Amino acid sequence: MSLTFQVTGLALVIATVIGVPVGALVGLTRFPGRQLVTLALYTGMGLPPVVVGLVVYMLLSRSGPFGSMGWLFTPPAMVVAQTIIAFPLVAALTMSAVEGVDPDLRLQVRALGATRWQTGWTVLREARIGLTAAIVAAFGGIISEVGAVMLVGGNIEGQTRVLTTAIVLSTRQGDFALAMALGIVLLALALGANAVLLQLQGRTR
Amino acid sequence: MTQQPPAFELAGVRHRYGARTVLSIPHLSVPRGETLGIIGPSGAGKSTLLRLLQGLERPAEGIISIDGEPMPDPLPLALARRVTTVFQRPLMLDRRVRDNVLFGLQVRGRKDRAPAGPLLERLGLTELAEAPARRLSGGEVQRVALARAMAIEPDVLLLDEPAANLDPANVARVEALIRDAQARGTTIVLVTHNTHEARRLAHRTLLLIEGAVVEIGPTAAIFESPVEAKTRAFLAGELVY
Numbered sequence: 001m002s003l004t005f006q007v008t009g010l011a012l013v014i015a016t017v018i019g020v021p022v023g024a025l026v027g028l029t030r031f032p033g034r035q036l037v038t039l040a041l042y043t044g045m046g047l048p049p050v051v052v053g054l055v056v057y058m059l060l061s062r063s064g065p066f067g068s069m070g071w072l073f074t075p076p077a078m079v080v081a082q083t084i085i086a087f088p089l090v091a092a093l094t095m096s097a098v099e100g101v102d103p104d105l106r107l108q109v110r111a112l113g114a115t116r117w118q119t120g121w122t123v124l125r126e127a128r129i130g131l132t133a134a135i136v137a138a139f140g141g142i143i144s145e146v147g148a149v150m151l152v153g154g155n156i157e158g159q160t161r162v163l164t165t166a167i168v169l170s171t172r173q174g175d176f177a178l179a180m181a182l183g184i185v186l187l188a189l190a191l192g193a194n195a196v197l198l199q200l201q202g203r204t205r
Numbered sequence: 206m207t208q209q210p211p212a213f214e215l216a217g218v219r220h221r222y223g224a225r226t227v228l229s230i231p232h233l234s235v236p237r238g239e240t241l242g243i244i245g246p247s248g249a250g251k252s253t254l255l256r257l258l259q260g261l262e263r264p265a266e267g268i269i270s271i272d273g274e275p276m277p278d279p280l281p282l283a284l285a286r287r288v289t290t291v292f293q294r295p296l297m298l299d300r301r302v303r304d305n306v307l308f309g310l311q312v313r314g315r316k317d318r319a320p321a322g323p324l325l326e327r328l329g330l331t332e333l334a335e336a337p338a339r340r341l342s343g344g345e346v347q348r349v350a351l352a353r354a355m356a357i358e359p360d361v362l363l364l365d366e367p368a369a370n371l372d373p374a375n376v377a378r379v380e381a382l383i384r385d386a387q388a389r390g391t392t393i394v395l396v397t398h399n400t401h402e403a404r405r406l407a408h409r410t411l412l413l414i415e416g417a418v419v420e421i422g423p424t425a426a427i428f429e430s431p432v433e434a435k436t437r438a439f440l441a442g443e444l445v446y
Contacts, residue, residue: 102296104292104294104296105296105298107256107261107292108290108292108295108296109298109308110261110285111259111261111288111289111290111292112289112308112309112312112353112354112357113282113285113286113289113309113312113313113357114308114312115282115312118312122298125298125299126298126299
């Protein structure tokens with residue numbers, strides 16, 4: 001359980017740290033190719049985890065370009081895969097959240113003397129409900145995900161076994177009671193994490 | 206005594222949206238400390254002029270100077286921060302009323318929360334200081350927007366219909382605050398539909414129709430002895446657009 005939380009938590013933090021600024025930038029600025037970036041992000045929201053797992057597997061496998069790092073079948077490989085799944089969710093939903101803020105508000109904030117950065121930060125604050133939704137969606141996407149972590153982690157007991165892969169294994173072994181119990185733990189974990197996120201959203205008000 | 210350069214000077218300014226020319230001002234000078242009233246029908250280009258003066262948009266042609274120097278592009282922060290606008294449709298930040306009022310100071314790195322109190326009091330908003338600003342009525346929003354601009358104590362104040370949705374008591378409060386700014390030497394450009402408001406506050410008044418200056422002069426002269434036929438028609442309510 002703690003590995004599930006560590007892998008998903010770290011992937012979520014990395015995806016948020018990169019995804020929120022990228023989403024805000026795409027949402028608030030106009031540049032050539034913006035449509036393409038938007039299309040890529042929206043498409044990325046529907047990336048099949050198992051395909052992400054496959055690609056990360058190939059990149060990290062011994063003959064792959066990053067094979068020398070020795071990450072395959074280790075938690076860092078799982079973090080990489082989950083970050084890739086979570087990033088487009090965070091970025092695309094951040095983008096639509098900031099686009100939902102009245103463009104006139106940006107002008108008014110600037111007229112009150114805000115710098116570009118202060119304006120961007122203010123808009124992000126205004127979009128905080130949408131931002132929370134972005135992070136919650138990404139969290140939901142990766143904590144429940146099994147295909148990618150199974151492929152790149154290998155479901156090794158005590159090393160890369162997380163709740164979802166443990167549920168798959170228990171079910172295959174016919175231990176439905178254990179599988180069900182793990183499922184309930186997974187749900188409880190999601191419930192607790194989302195409650196914390198919602199709490200944080202309320203506090204920035 | 207050396208003559209101070211005007212707060213604003215426009216030379217050959219034209220502005221377009223697409224193919225349509227929305228503003229064409231060959232020359233306009235606003236001396237420091239003056240309150241210039243801008244009247245005119247809807248769509249005359251009044252708000253566009255304010256956006257140009259605030260530096261939110263660049264004119265398609267011509268030069269706008271601040272204190273005798275052409276506005277650089279991009280506008281340096283220190284220069285941009287000398288001017289602020291109260292917009293016709295003010296938007297509140299999703300924060301408390303007090304935090305909205307303090308926003309301009311906060312972005313300037315000033316943590317002092319004291320200036321909000323007296324401003325809110327003078328605008329009759331003390332009871333709402335801790336209320337969420339998004340729940341205010343239109344008239345309350347308008348007053349908070351004025352307080353938000355006044356808190357900065359700008360050199361130049363651009364006001365777009367600052368009292369449009371207010372009852373007479375609140376019009377008086379708003380105008381009292383504007384008079385204080387005048388007394389401090391603030392340069393004010395006041396866009397208004399309300400000719401009475403222009404008469405009460407403006408030193409000079411400019412009539413803008415279809416993006417062009419029809420007449421400009423001392424406020425009393427514009428209202429009492431306008432030269433142009435269009436001005437007389439506008440003031441008599443005969444110009445329909």
